[in-house]
Amino acid sequence: MIPMVDLKAQYLQIKDEIDQSLRQVLDSCAFVLGPNVKAFEEETAAYLGIKHAIGVASGTDALHLALLAAGIGEGDEVITTPFTFIATAEAIRYVGAKPVFVDIDPKTFNIDPDAIEAAITEKTAAVMPVHLFGQPADMQRISAICEKHGLRMVEDCAQSFGASIGGQQTGSFGVSAGFSFFPSKNLGCYGDGGLVTTNEDDIADKVKVLRNHGSEVRYYHDVIGYNSRLDELQAAILRIKLRRIDDFNHNRRRVAHLYSDLMADLSVTTPYEDGIGVHVYHQYTLLTDRRDAVMQALQKSGIACAVYYPVPLHRQKVFAEECAGLTLPVTEAVAARCLSLPIYPELPEADVRRIESVIRAALND
Known part of the structure; x- marks a missing residue:
């Protein structure tokens, strides 16, 4: 039997490192927003060439919080692709916005920039390109369209960790982006996990509050937030895989x-x-x-x-x-x-x- 993906083969290659790292987490009893999460965020930001990387509980949560922190909400339209996993559109709906589906490029299967421009209305607030199957979308043209029309770009990088354009990593083009660490992904953990990236300080600050029940200081809640924190055990695994x-x-x-x-x-x-x-x-x-x-x-x-x-x-x-x-x-x-x-x-x-x-x-x- 040849599977779609063989997670066991990869685990066996790095088993000693993984097992040792997990034992260290278990011995420390620091399980939530601990040192591995902080280190992974710093290491990932450095790898991606981005100012902020914030670990969250899943790729879907990453897209949701990336949109929410970017100010996308009720009554807004977000232009995106219909040829993607449903999490792309779910996240748009979660913030009260409407996904507007446009056609794709027949070669890359990514969103067609010409179709984006044709779909813009007075309600359009953002564009969410998906780097489908690991193929970067046409960031040069999409960025130009967003700049021309004053739109925010939020990237769906669930399938593109490590993909780049002219040496610039996906996840560093938009105002924010969401990554997934589902086990089968290029960079995958052993459960659910996600990451929001941004170069904007205010977006990073909002995501950090939103992922932790709307709290910046423990037991003080400024907004209604979510329980969406990257698990310390998963962060330990991801740090080992990130190096490879x-x-x-x-x-x-x-x-x-x-x-x-x-x-x-x-x-x-x-x-x-x-x-x-x-x-x-x-x-x-x-x-x-x-x-x-x-x-x-x-x-x-x-x-x-x-x-x-x-x-x-x-x-x-x-x-x-x-x-x-x-x-x-x-x-x-x-x-x-x-x-x-x-x-x-x-x-x-x-x-x-x-x-x-x-x-x-x-x-x-």
């Missing part, structure tokens, strides 16, 4: 490029790299007109695969009323043909070649 993130991402790119080279002559569309940003391949997602046949062949051979995402957000039941009549042809075409293959830093070359051979046989059948 460039190696992890390098090996993801190695696997992805091998896939693409092997399948260059097949009737599939392999992932596109625009040459501007560094793609870190949280997912390796191709397009094929014979998706069902390929999936069936992979599954029969004991090889995992997945469809990210089968139903775009504008077609989800929860948004059915407000998106009635909305057609986004590129998004819908990609959703009908996309297929994600196993990818993780430790995936052996022999397994990549086996996966490719099964796909080749299915397409030639």
Whole structure:
């Protein structure tokens, strides 16, 4: 069996360090907002080249608090992509704003900057680009649009830790950004975890208060906040993995490029790299007109695969009323043909070649 991601393989490589670090946390009995959280925030801010990094309980919370601290709220519209995990739109709804879905670029699967500009209204307050599958969105054009129209940009970096554009890390372009440390992510912990990044002092201060029940001083509450603190045990794990993130991402790119080279002559569309940003391949997602046949062949051979995402957000039941009549042809075409293959830093070359051979046989059948 070849899984989508093998968390055990990575754990075994760093087991001694992980186990020792967890024992130290348990011995210290400092479990909430302890020294590992503080150190991880400082180390992550340095890595990302950002002034502030604030640990929170999940990637969804990170997006929620990033929007809230940026001043997005009731009556606002936030332009975003429908080709993403629902947490992107959930966070917009949590603050009382309305997600406005626009179409995607057919090559990168990221939000189309031209579609952003066409969707701006007097209610538009922000744009939330998603660096989907680890491919950076077109930050130069999106930033220019936001500056031109006086909009705030809040980045969804749940899948892009370590991705960069011209040497600048994702998560450092907008007024704020949210990262996820779900176990399967490029930088993943062993539970839920998230991070808000910003260069603005006031946003950082607001997030720190909001994540801790609206309290800056213990038992004194200035606003209604949330219980959203990064766990000390998870921070200890993330600190160890952070030191290896460039190696992890390098090996993801190695696997992805091998896939693409092997399948260059097949009737599939392999992932596109625009040459501007560094793609870190949280997912390796191709397009094929014979998706069902390929999936069936992979599954029969004991090889995992997945469809990210089968139903775009504008077609989800929860948004059915407000998106009635909305057609986004590129998004819908990609959703009908996309297929994600196993990818993780430790995936052996022999397994990549086996996966490719099964796909080749299915397409030639």
